[in-house]
Amino acid sequence: MASATHKARLAALSEAMRRENADVLLVIGNNWHADYLRYATDFGIQEGQGIALVRLDGATTLLLDDPAECERARTEASHCDVQYAPQLVKEARTQIVRAGNRNVAASPMHLLPYGLVNAGNDVRYVDGAPVIEKLLMTKMEVELDCIRRASKLADEGYIIFRDAARPGRKDYELIAEIETFFRAHGIAENFMIIGVGGQEVRGMAPPTGKTLKQGDLVTTELSPCIDGYYAQVCRTLAVGQASETQIKAFSVYQEAMAAGIATVRAGVTAADVARAENDVFRKYGLGQYTTSEYTRVRGHGMGLFLDQKPQILEDVDIPLVPGMTMIVHPNTYHPDAGYMVLGDALVVGESGHELLCSLPRDLFSVPVQ
Amino acid sequence: MRRGLLTWDENELPVSVLEARVAKLRAAMARDGLDGLVAYTNIAKPAAVSWISGFTPYWSEGLLYVPREGDIAFATALSKRVAEWISTVMPKGEIIPTPQPGIAIGKKIAASGARRIGMPDIEDVPARQAKDLVAAAPDITLVDATETFNSVRAGIDDAERALVRRAAEIAAAAMQQLDPAARTAQDLIAPCEGFARSAAAEEIFLSCVPDLRKDARFQRTDTAGALGETFALRISLAYKAGWVRVTKSFAREAKLAEKFAAAERSFSALALPLCDPAAQIAAALKGSCAKMKTWTIEQPRGSCPLVPVAGSIVSESSLQAAAPCTVTIECDLAGARWIAARPLL
Known part of the structure; x- marks a missing residue:
C-alpha cells in the first residue's frame, strides 16, 4: 500500500514525465544513493542494488538483486511489481527491450550501469535529471x-x-x-x-x-x-x-x-x-x-x-x-x-x-x- | 552509510596477506591475458576492493587499479581530507582523491602502456566510470574480468577466516542481548544494534519478522511494529569486511519455544564442507520435527559481500563447499513457521 507521501510523489513524477516527454523513467539505487529509488518506489534499499522502471501511469516495476531485500520490498513497497533479479542489469535490459522502449530517461546518470549503456541495442538513455531533480530538491x-x-x-x-x-x-x-x-x-x-x-x-x-x-x-x-x-x-x-x-x-x-x-x-x-x-x-x-x-x-x-x-x-x-x-x-x-x-x-x-x-x-x- | 568502526590492524590483516592476494590476482591476470584489473567500489559493492586492499568505503565510490607490476592505486571521489583517513585504513597503494576516478585511473593506465584491462562485475559498474577510463586511456580494451577475479577469490586465507569468525562471534553475542519478552520490533532490535556497534562491528543491518504466523518477510525498525506470539530476528553484520548473517526465531509459548530450541540445536550440527547441502541440512534437522521448506547458502562473490550461491532460489549452484558461508532455512515446525540462519566457518 503506497503511503500518502508516495502517492503525492508519484503524481508529481507523472506530471514531470509528461512535461519532459518521458515514457519511462529508470532509476537506480543502493544504500549510498537510495534517494531516486525511494522517490519512485518508496522502498528504502539497504543491501544490494535496485532498478525501478516507472511508467507514465505510475505503474512501477522494482527489480532487486538481493532476495531478502526483495521479500522486504514486497511488504514495504507492495504497490510496485517487485521482482527478484539476481542478474539485475540483464533483467532490466530485457524488460526495457521487451516493452519496446527506445528513449529512456535515467537517473542518477552517474550510477547508470555499463551493462545497460553498452548493451548493443538501440535503446537511448537520456539524463532523467530534468524529470526528477527539481522534485528531489523542492519538497511538498x-x-x-x-x-x-x-x-x-x-x-x-x-x-x-x-x-x-x-x-x-x-x-x-x-x-x-x-x-x-x-x-x-x-x-x-x-x-x-x-x-x-x-x-x-x-x-x-x-x-x-x-x-x-x-x-x-x-x-x-x-x-x-x-x-x-x-x-x-x-x-x-x-x-x-x-x-x-x-x-x-x-x-x-x-x-x-x-x-x-x-x-x-x-x-x-x-x-x-x-x-x-x-x-x-x-x-x-x-x-x-x-x-x-x-x-x-x-x-x-x-x-x-x-x-x-x-x-x-x-x-x-x-x-x-x-x-x-x-x-x-x-x-x-x-x-x-x-x-x-x-x-x-x-x-x-x-x-x-x-x-x-x-x-x-x-x-x-x-x-x- | 558505514558508521561502525573502520580501521586497519596489522595483526588482523597483515600486509603480507594483502601482498599474497595481489600476487595471486596477478597470476590469474597473466593467465587470462590481462595487463591490469580495475575494481569498482561503493558501500553496496565493496567486496572486491576490500579483499584486494583492505579498504571499505563508508560513502561515495572509487576505482582500484591493480597493474601487472608496480603499486596498486585507488582513486576516489571522497575529498582530499578524507584521503588522509583512507591512508590509515588502506595500508598499501597510492590514494588519489579526485571527482573523476575513471579519468585518474585511465591516465595511470595510459602512462603505463597497458592495453587489455579487466573489470570484475563490469555489467554493474557505473558506465560513467568506464567511459572516463576509456576516454583517458583510448588505446585500452576493456573486458569482463568477473571470472578472473572469482577464480582467485575462491580460496579463503586464514586472515579472512579469522575476520569472518569475529563477525560471527559479535553477531551471536548481539543476538544474546535480545529480550524475548520485547513487544515491539524497536525494543527487539535496539539493544542488539548497540551491543554490536560497541563490539566494533563495521556494519549491522537488523530486521525482523514481527509475526511468523502471518508472514515470513523481514522488515526494518521503521516499518515493523508490534510483535506476535512467534517472531524472528535477522542480524547481518560485518567485521572488517567479513560478513555473516544470523537469524533466530522466538516463540512466547513455552512448549513451542522448546521445539524452536530443539530445532536450533539440530541445525547447529551442520558443518562444512557442504558437498550435498540440501541432504546435509535435512540430515542435521532429522532429530527435530522441523521440515525444511526453503534453504539458501550465501558466500562472497565479486564485489558483493554475500550473495546466494546455492539453494531453493538458485538455478545453478556455485557453492565453494569448504569455504565459510551463511546458511538460511525456513521450516515448518509442528505447524509453526521457523526461520534460522547461521554462519558455517
Missing part, C-alpha cells in the same frame, strides 16, 4: 513533515551523543549509543561521521577507535532519517571545560552560521549563503580556511539524499526556492583549535526560513570526573 508539505520530525529526533539524538561522551570512551561506543537510541525510535538509517582530538584534527570520518580524553574536541554530523528523509545537525563539544582558545575560535563559527542563516530566503542563491558565512571568516583573517583545502561545502540541501543539491558554495548559483530544505554549516579547520562544526537545518520560505533545529548553538562541554 508531506515531505517537509518527515524532515521536521527527523530534525526533532536529531536534536534529541545529539543530547544522547553529548551525554555519552566522556574520557576513556571509544568513538565507536558513542555511535553505538546513538544508533541504539535511533533504532528504538524507529529510525532505520542515520548518516554520521565523527572527529576526536585537538588542533591536529582536520576533518571528520567514520570512527577509527580513538579514545576520548580531556581537552579533546568531539565533532559530529548527526543525520537521522524518517521515511527516507534526512535531517542533519552539526555540533562540537569539548571534553572537560573548553579552553579560551576553543571558545574564541568557536565564536567565529557561531557568527558565520548566524550570518549564513540570516541570508536564507527565496530568491537568493546558494552562493549568497556561502558568501555570508565565508565573509565572517575573512573578517577575522581566516579566509583561507573556507577553501577546498580545509572544507568541502558550507552547507547543502537535504532530503531523500543527505547531501543533495544545492551545495552551499560561492560558485553555486542555484536560486533558493520555497520548500527547499538545507543545512547551513560553516564546518572547517581552525588553526588555533582544530576542526570545528556547527550547523542547523532549515526550510526555505518566501521571505525567510523556518529553522528546524532547536539545540543551543553552543560549544558544549562535558564534565570530566
